[in-house]
């Protein structure tokens with residue numbers, strides 16, 4: 001069986017595509033990578049939240065799926081919009097990497113607790129900015145776009161004192177030695193999907209191919225967690241530009257989902273958790289989102305939408 005894999009061309013995207021290709025080859029398939037540039041790769045002078053929340057890193061790949069130029073598209077699950085077009089679906093989720101955010105700096109003494117107001121942290125994520133402002137109101141932030149290598153270069157040039165990044169990308173790109181602090185995933189609750197690689201396909205992709213891909217790539221527990229997180233995000237209508245966070249974990253054979261929303265200035269935070277049986281992820285996610293909207297999330301969300 002031959003599987004054509006669509007991917008972005010950044011080093012992280014290629015690492016992830018090769019990781020999936022290896023898994024498929026171990027299962028006996030042959031593979032080929034097709035590189036596709038997305039809006040998110042081309043537009044580098046704007047914050048992601050200003051480019052638009054939907055499909056910044058996925059749209060062009062999705063067009064290739066529709067045109068049958070590729071069988072699957074490999075994405076960071078975090079970059080996949082919560083509502084997919086009707087003709088496409090996520091068919092597999094790779095075993096999740098550690099989910100937390102990390103502080104990256106060439107100053108080995110740098111820690112969030114000891115940062116003073118003269119330090120600047122580079123991050124373009126509205127979630128990370130809001131969480132920083134909430135827990136460390138004195139810390140200043142500045143936008144930083146571009147792939148991980150570009151961000152590391154900007155850090156090296158001294159544009160920032162530190163960066164906040166997802167552990168997963170840092171680890172995959174071999175930058176772990178610059179981690180000066182692992183941020184607690186209970187405080188800096190990650191973005192939905194962080195640390196997982198997701199496979200998107202057209203709904204009419206050949207059934208045998210779908211079965212093969214799931215067999216080789218899908219991790220059941222990760223899928224159960226991701227379905228819960230994505231349902232949560234979908235109900236909150238949060239695109240990647242809205243500071244929504246959500247993390248599901250399996251504990252004692254139950255899904256435990258923590259999630260919430262935070263105002264852009266970090267002042268208002270609504271955070272809750274929900275639990276349920278493993279296959280109920282979608283309804284657990286939806287219920288948690290509804291509770292959060294009722295408990296003040298609705299106001300935070302409409303204020304954010306008015307400001308973006």
Ligand SMILES: NCc1[nH]cc(CCC(=O)O)c1CC(=O)O
Pocket residue numbers: 076077078079164165166167168169170193194195196197
């Ligand atoms: N939005 C960019 C993005 N998308 C996925 C990752 C890292 C890998 C992952 O979380 O799976 C990153 C970089 C970052 O947030 O530091």
